[in-house]
Amino acid sequence: MTAQTLVDAVVVGLGPGGEETAGLLGEAGWDVAGVEARLVGGECPYWGCVPSKTMVRAAGLLADGRRIPGMAGTAMVHPEYGPVARAVRRATAGWDDTAAVERLTVRGVRVLRGTGRLTGRDEVTVTGSDGRESVLRASRAIVLAVGGEPVVPAVPGLAATPFWTSREAVEATAAPESLLVLGGGSVGLEIGQAFGRFGTAVAVVEGASRLLPREEPEAGDLLMRVLTEDGLEVHTGNPLTGVDHGPKGFTAWCERGERLTAERLLVAVGRRVDPSRLGVGVLDVDPDVPALPVDDRMRVVPPARGVPGVWAVGDATGRGAYTHLAVRQASVAVGDILGAAGGGVAGGEAGGARGEVPEAVPGTVPGVVPAAGRSRAEYHAVPRVTFTDPEIGAVGRTEAEARERGLPVRTGLADVATSARGRIHRVGNAGFVKLVADTDEGVLVGATAAGPCGGEVLGALTVAVHARVPLETLRATVWAYPTFHRVIGAALEDLGP
Template sequence: MIVDNWRDPVDAVVVGMGPGGEEVAGRLADAGLDVVGVDQRLLGGECPYYGCIPSKAMVRAADLLAEAWRVPGMAGTCMVEPSWAPVARHVREATADWSDKAAVDRFTARGGRFLRGRGRITGPGEVTVEDESGREIVIRPRRAIVLGTGSEPAVPPIPGLAGTPFWTNREAVAAEEVPRSLAVLGGGAVGLELAQVFARFGADVTVVEAAPRLLPAEEPEAGELLLRVLTEAGLTVHLGSLAAAVGHDGSAFTVDTDRGDRVTAERLLVATGRRVDVEGTGLAALGLGDASGLHAVPADDRMRVLPPLGSRPGVWAIGDAVGRGAFTHVAMAQADVAVRGILGEGGPPWSDRATPRVTFTEPEVGAVGLTEHQAVEQGLQVRTGTADLRSGARGRLHGPGGDGFVKVVADTAAGTLVGATAAGPAGAGGEMVSALTLAVHARVPVSDLARVTWAFPTFHRTIAEAVKMVL
């Protein structure tokens, strides 16, 4: 093993160049610091290559098919023949055929330097990078180490699964053709988005979810709505079913559940969450104790793992690695807090009180803050209001596919919303939740929200109906 010491001055090392890491490294470089960015995968992270961008291109294509199928009875006649080839081509274009050359050039043009390799902390103020040739490069930055190491698809230890050609989201977005049948393990956001996409392009799709409802982290009403819509569209859903064994005979998968069901499919998508490789960050080298039992990197609301001390650089962590929401917008917001801390600029700390999240199915589900169950668990005095989207003019005008609702969760003692969910067609869920996010973030009194004038006829007017119920 060849070990080299990085001899040029370095102010900061950013390990993990996903959206948050790239933001930190770029802004520090803009500020005149000598910055080294490190990543063993593609600069830009999961979002532009395997997550948000390519999957939403697929979702958009599938939504176009669904809209065309609704033309009869609403606007005339229409014949649609699904074709995956243009979708695969669009995904390749959106991801630059899974090349990060443009991203690397963009970062180095700002003055940063990029190392392709696996970076880890190997001592106080020390990062070691193992590059593609196996050479180890030791870097000792003067001001900051930032961990933005992201997360990986979590693959459960199901007997028979290891060694089979199963998909995660990474293989699914790179698919060159639609399988005849697809089994999906996991009824969360990723699993349902991709399940609906492939079903609309002709796959026979079965979803297996261990929890008693779909979208188990969200309001029960959201899971119930999607269960009805998906099953009406021909998908098969097994709830409360844990995959107990997986088999693959070279041409098809079998999934046996603990309830005695057997699912057979050409392809298997594992969408059972994500995991953070905390041990791989090298936290133990900082003297913080055994990291083997940690599921995330411990960081405070200033994103600090260790504050600067004397000649020792500080250590910050952002994004998926800190376990406070695996979303690009969370990583970017935390990146801003970390940059301000490194540069000594102060400003507000990170808060997850009003973090929005969107499941890009149809109906689309947007949510912010606490669910009703979470609010009750925290001991809040809770009142909820739920209004059906179809009760408003826009819902009735929308016709088929106009399903949805708005649910608000109010803390009656404070007189403000602490959470909300909006579900609706044509992107309505994610768009409606923006107004609700502002209300939760700014702690707008419910009495003020009740006096807001909402445009008619819009989906947003349903918010007013839900708010009236918690006054």
């Protein structure tokens, strides 16, 4: 008979959102079990945000060194990837999550290794790597926080080859001689440009008509120009029709007839979650849905008398695979969970298993609002950054998205080189700021900051979109000279009255 453990809450998946959820509930005095099949912390600290930015920063240093002649003296740059690989290993602790587990344990969370799936409204069955099963019974809440997996497109021959995903690319100990990147989105372009600066011959293939197809077309055009000048070969609107692998590496064929060869092939066309592996059928949720249906308090199923509620955060909600969004959703979910539990007191048999726990008042846990004013998830101002050089930062809706929704749209566009005179940074002053305004409401509904420090310039624009700051207030703002964020003022001038 499978052993059962009764707890207050079960969190399935301990990536950024799940780790934050479990930790906040643990700090509130709840008996929390967190389930993770891989590494606590998820994709971001081990194969995503943290190590990839280590690669990007190192590649940026090479680019800066190559710009010294003619501006600051003389310099000879000799790329060496070994130090980068070692820095990545240090940043990821050698892909060891011991510290992350200890961090959660200190917050009052017990960590279980294995794959979790719902086997009842209040029950999660955990299957360990050895095939053994254990059952967790939740008396108060279940939170589904599983991350996504890389999408492998149905290109003939591809699945049978030893292609890379971002994981293998990050773990590489040497820069390949040549690299074919399938996908012209953020991940493919960041890694492709980084390896290119270490001497790798890089070719990017994007099936859509432009790079970064989900962003403003001006952003894709800018990167097409800059990456081509950087030595990358870029193919857009030209999907692959077949892939083969042999002793000399990869061979790929494009729809227009090009034949491309490379030592390595990186698949970077996106990620997706498979809700069916979570057993969501017991919640009367269609297991074939691309993402879990949640309300604005992150509830899949609200709590009912005698039955815990089920919440979801992070990639599983389909709102974007961003660490910052997952952590925000965790705050919303925990605020709702503690409020629904009447103040967050661990109680019943589960709470008693840890002894008497002082009453936890919602709002005393960092990042969680009081139950009386529980916040709701909003998605009109979610920021996103592509850490290429130049950076592409964006928030809210693109012009096309705003028009598709029938909004009365006006745009403003300003060039960085014109508006930030005197500043030379990385790729010079290549870039722009584009604003998308709802003229009826008199507010920004979207914005893009492309160029040097684009992700940092995005901060001011994110506040403007999130807080729905009136355009007249933004126009009255004094922008420091000569900063890159001053381009926002120029874009507002172009937007007109």
